[in-house]
Each structure stands twice: as C-alpha cells, then as structure tokens.
Amino acid sequence: MEDSFKALDRIDIKILRTLQAEGRLTNAELAQRVSVSAATCHRRTQRLFDEGFITGVRAEIAPAAVGLSALVMVGVVLDRSTPESFGEFESAVLALKEVLDCNLVAGDFDYLLKIRVRDMADFNKLHSAKLISLPGVRQTRTFFVMKEVKESGRLPF
Amino acid sequence: MEDSFKALDRIDIKILRTLQAEGRLTNAELAQRVSVSAATCHRRTQRLFDEGFITGVRAEIAPAAVGLSALVMVGVVLDRSTPESFGEFESAVLALKEVLDCNLVAGDFDYLLKIRVRDMADFNKLHSAKLISLPGVRQTRTFFVMKEVKESGRLPF
DNA sequence: GATGAAATCCGAGTCAC
DNA sequence: GTGACTCGGATTTCATC
Numbered sequence: 327m328e329d330s331f332k333a334l335d336r337i338d339i340k341i342l343r344t345l346q347a348e349g350r351l352t353n354a355e356l357a358q359r360v361s362v363s364a365a366t367c368h369r370r371t372q373r374l375f376d377e378g379f380i381t382g383v384r385a386e387i388a389p390a391a392v393g394l395s396a397l398v399m400v401g402v403v404l405d406r407s408t409p410e411s412f413g414e415f416e417s418a419v420l421a422l423k424e425v426l427d428c429n430l431v432a433g434d435f436d437y438l439l440k441i442r443v444r445d446m447a448d449f450n451k452l453h454s455a456k457l458i459s460l461p462g463v464r465q466t467r468t469f470f471v472m473k474e475v476k477e478s479g480r481l482p483f
Numbered sequence: 484m485e486d487s488f489k490a491l492d493r494i495d496i497k498i499l500r501t502l503q504a505e506g507r508l509t510n511a512e513l514a515q516r517v518s519v520s521a522a523t524c525h526r527r528t529q530r531l532f533d534e535g536f537i538t539g540v541r542a543e544i545a546p547a548a549v550g551l552s553a554l555v556m557v558g559v560v561l562d563r564s565t566p567e568s569f570g571e572f573e574s575a576v577l578a579l580k581e582v583l584d585c586n587l588v589a590g591d592f593d594y595l596l597k598i599r600v601r602d603m604a605d606f607n608k609l610h611s612a613k614l615i616s617l618p619g620v621r622q623t624r625t626f627f628v629m630k631e632v633k634e635s636g637r638l639p640f
Numbered sequence: 641g642a643t644g645a646a647a648t649c650c651g652a653g654t655c656a657c
Numbered sequence: 658g659t660g661a662c663t664c665g666g667a668t669t670t671c672a673t674c
Contacts, residue, residue, distance in 0.1 A: 366643060387638050419632065483550065
C-alpha cells in the first residue's frame with residue numbers, strides 16, 4: 327500500500343475531513359456540509375470506504391471509563407538485529423492487547439510501544455510477566471505518562 | 484476527571500466495544516448485536532455520549548491517501564523544569580497541527596511527541612523551523628518510524 | 641462518467657405502556 | 658425495559674448534462 331491512491335478532488339477531501347471530525351454524521355447532514363446532493367454524497371462516501379481511503383470509523387472511549395487510566399510508553403532494544411528476531415518480536419507483540427501501538431524505529435531503540443493499563447501496579451505486572459520475556463528483548467526503557475497533553479486522533483491535512 | 488464514572492453494565496460495555504469497532508453502525512444494527520430493543524439501545528447510546536463515556540466518533544483516514552506517509556516520534560528535553568516552562572511548551576505544541584500526540588513523561592525525556600508529515604524532507608523542515616525553537620527546548624531526539632507494526636486505535640477492555 | 645430529483649424502503653426518535 | 662408509530666434519512670433508479 328503506497329501512494330497508489332487515485333487523486334481525490336476537493337469534495338472527497340471535504341468528506342474525509344468532515345467524517346474525521348464527526349464520524350457518525352448522517353449522509354444527509356454530510357451532504358449539506360460539503361454542498362452536494364445526498365445521492366452524490368452517498369456515492370462518494372461509499373467509494374472512499376470501498377477503495378480504502380477510509381479504513382474504519384471508531385468511537386473514542388474515555389479510558390478512565392473502562393478502567394484504563396494509565397498510559398505508558400516503552401522503548402525496546404532487541405538482542406540481535408536479524409529479520410527473524412524482528413519477526414518473532416512483532417508477532418508476539420501483536421498478541422498483547424495492552425499494546426495499542428508498536429513502531430519499528432531508527433534511533434536508540436528498536437521499537438517504541440504505547441501501552442494502556444489500569445494503573446502502575448498493573449503495568450509492573452505486565453512488564454515483568456510479559457514485556458521483558460518477549461522474544462529477543464535485551465532491554466526496555468519505561469516512560470510513564472504523567473499528563474496527556476494532546477491526543478488528536480486526526481490527521482493534519 | 485477520574486474514575487468518577489458511574490458503573491457500566493454488561494450492555495453498556497457491549498455497546499462501547501461494538502461502536503469502538505464500527506462507529507457508523509445504525510442504531511438498529513447495533514441493537515441486534517447487543518441483543519436489546521432499538522429503543523433501549525438508542526437511549527443507552529445517547530447516555531454514553533451525553534455522559535462523556537464516548538468522547539467522539541472519527542473516521543480513520545489512510546495516511547498515504549492524504550500525503551502523510553512519514554511518522555516520527557520525538558523525545559524532547561526542556562531547559563528548566565518549572566511549571567511556567569512546561570506551560571509555555573505545551574501551549575506552543577498544541578498549535579502545531581503536525582503533532583498528533585504529546586505526552587509529558589517520566590524518564591529520559593520531558594515530552595514524547597508523535598508527528599506526521601509527508602516525508603523526511605518535510606520533517607527536517609519542521610524540525611529546524613519549529614521544533615527546536617519551541618519555548619524552552621534544550622534538546623530533541625528523533626526516532627523515524629521505519630515500520631508501523633500495530634496501530635490499534637482501540638482500547639483493550 | 642458524473643450529477644441531482646424523485647421514489648421506495650428502512651431506521652431514528654418518541655410515545656404510551 | 659418493550660412495542661408501535663411517525664417522520665426523515667438511506668439507498669436506488671433514472672433522466673440529464
């Protein structure tokens with residue numbers, strides 16, 4: 327999946343921006359906002375979904391409401407830098423539901439993880455029981471989040 | 484706002500989980516999935532929005548589709564650790580649309596930023612023109628993301 | 641090849657119970 | 658909490674450019 331996307335015109339962009347902000351808008355309302363007929367808006371939106379420009383629509387849940395008040399970022403360094411080593415680690419991480427994001431990075435770490443748990447005690451359990459025993463992990467560095475300053479969930483376009 | 488949320492029963496949780504996965508479901512469909520009548524489902528869902536359990540619903544856009552293929556994580560260290568210093572930095576960061584997330588952390592950095600731009604050239608421009616001149620910044624450390632292994636957008640509950 | 645108007649069908653939202 | 662009712666939106670069809 328590259329920039330192998332067909333060009334989007336001004337109306338498509340407007341639809342994307344609007345649905346990114348309010349994903350549950352009715353088609354009728356959306357059509358008004360972007361100044362096209364409901365039929366056209368419906369067809370356009372359908373296409374944006376079908377062709378993968380919109381990958382999903384999700385409700386954002388207040389973390390504290392479901393007992394996940396703690397956010398932790400973790401830097402991970404692996405033992406070896408072989409494709410097999412990376413592959414094993416990634417597979418194992420995908421199975422950990424507490425890990426929201428996992429990115430392979432260039433820099434002082436091999437991976438950066440974003441993790442949500444109930445509290446610090448919960449994180450310590452996760453860390454000692456799961457994280458440090460993930461395949462190939464040499465070292466981890468933990469960054470407890472003390473304040474979530476910004477979490478936009480929106481792409482800047 | 485803490486865990487000062489009223490208790491959610493099994494049906495509320497089901498609604499949250501379902502809408503987190505498919506935010507654009509019709510109320511009728513949602514009602515079937517959680518096995519209640521449409522009227523009940525409607526009232527429940529309304530309440531989950533009104534009381535802040537659901538903070539929003541957003542369409543997820545494929546980054547490459549809107550020319551934002553590069554993801555970069557940046558660790559930031561400030562000059563001084565005073566409340567004023569933190570405050571100024573945070574205000575300035577909130578105004579940068581390229582910064583998707585910003586978290587105050589405990590550890591080797593003061594802040595961790597998540598940034599989306601078109602490409603590395605774009606990041607270098609942003610870095611030299613904006614990031615290093617944010618108020619109070621002593622040092623930054625850049626982690627280019629080479630592979631997005633996981634980006635769930637969903638809370639593990 | 642895309643559009644908008646109209647036509648049909650189904651869900652949203654509200655009621656009484 | 659459910660069932661029913663009314664209104665408006667979703668979705669398709671079709672003529673048009």
